[in-house]
Amino acid sequence: MASLDPSALAAARYHGDQAVAPGMLDFAVNVRHPRPPGWLIERLAARLPHLAGYPSAQDQRRAQDAVAQRHGRAREEVLPLAGVAEGFALLPNLRPALAAIVAPSFTEPAVTLSAAGVPVHHVVLEPPFVLDGVMDAVPEDADLVVVGNPTNPTSVLHTREQLLALRRPGRIVVVDEAFADSVPGEPASLAGISLPDVLVLRSLTKTWSLAGLRVGYALGSPEVLERLTAQRPHWPVGTLQLTAIEACCAADAVADAAADAIRLAQLRTEMVVGLTSVGADIVAGQAPFVLFRLPDAAHIRTSLQRREIAVRRCDTFVGLDERYLRAAVRREWPLLVQAIHEISQVSMCASKGGHR
Incomplete structure (x- = not known):
C-alpha cells in the first residue's frame, strides 16, 4: 500500500500512554521504572x-x-x-x-x-x-x-x-x-x-x-x-x-542494566504463571512485557480501566485483534491477575444468571 487509510492511520498512531490517566496502575507503558535512577x-x-x-x-x-x-x-x-x-x-x-x-x-x-x-x-x-x-x-x-x-x-x-x-x-x-x-x-x-x-x-x-x-x-x-x-x-x-x-x-551503567534484566526476566516468569492461572493464553517471549489472549479481552480491558488499571489494547496492531492484550512486567502483577480473576468471575456469574 502507498498510504494508510484514515482508520488504519488512527489505529497506528495509538500508543500505550493514551490508555493511562494519572493515578492508574500502569501496565500499558513499557518504561522499566517509575523514575530515572x-x-x-x-x-x-x-x-x-x-x-x-x-x-x-x-x-x-x-x-x-x-x-x-x-x-x-x-x-x-x-x-x-x-x-x-x-x-x-x-x-x-x-x-x-x-x-x-x-x-x-x-x-x-x-x-x-x-x-x-x-x-x-x-x-x-x-x-x-x-x-x-x-x-x-x-x-x-x-x-x-x-x-x-x-x-x-x-x-x-x-x-x-x-x-x-x-x-x-x-x-x-x-x-x-x-x-x-x-x-x-x-x-x-x-x-x-x-x-x-x-x-x-x-x-x-x-x-x-x-x-x-x-x-x-x-x-x-x-x-x-x-x-x-x-x-x-x-x-x-x-x-x-x-x-x-x-x-x-x-x-557501570550497562552492568547495572544487565543485572536488572536478569531480575526482570525472573519477574516475567512469575507474571506469566499468574496470568496463565486466570486463563490467559500466553505468547512465548522474552521482552519486558507479556502478550496474551483472553476470550473476553475487550470487556476485561474496559473493566480494568474502571478499576484504574491500564493494559495495552492490541487491536491497533496489524495482525492482532481485540482478543489480545499486552501488559508490562511489573512487580505489582498480582494486582492485575487478581483483578482479571474477579472480573471473569463476575462475568461468569452474570452469564449463568442470564440462562436460568
Missing part, C-alpha cells in the same frame, strides 16, 4: 546551566564514543537519536522503493514510510509469531525490511540467523532493538556486528525511564547513516540527550 538525575541536572549554549561537537563525540565502546563499533557507525521514533522518522531518507514490515510490530515505521509515499507491505506472522518459514513472504524486491527484536508487542525474540537471512543485495534490514537490553545477555542482538546493509535502532528510554527526554541511537555503516540524515535539521539531539546517552552507555 538518582545518579542519572544528578548527572542531567549538572548540565542544566549549560543549556544556554547549543549542543557541542564534544558532547556529540562523547556520546558516540560511549556507544561505540559499549558495542565494539567505530564512532562513525554511531548516530545519536531523539529516541528510536526519530530513527523511524528518518527511514524515508533512505528512499526505498518498497518497504516490508514484519508484523505484528511497532506501528511507527509504517506510519512514517506511508506518509512519505513509500509503498509498505506487511509480512504478517501467525501465532506464535516467529520468523521460521516466512522468508518467502518477504517480497524479493523489497529494498527495506523492518523487524523488531524482541518484537513489540509480541515479545518474541528472533535469532541472529533468522534476521541475517533477511539480507539481500540492494536491501537494508532495519532491526528495532528498543528492548534488546532487557533480554539477559542480549543473545540475539546485531548491535555489535558491523554490516553494510544492517541498521540497528536502540532505545535508552525504556531501561532508564527517560521517555520524556527521548533518547536513543542508531548503529550502521557510515554510508547508511549519511543517507539516513541527509535531510535532518541542525542540532537534532540536545545537550541533555547526549549527556544521557554517554551516561547510560558507560560500563
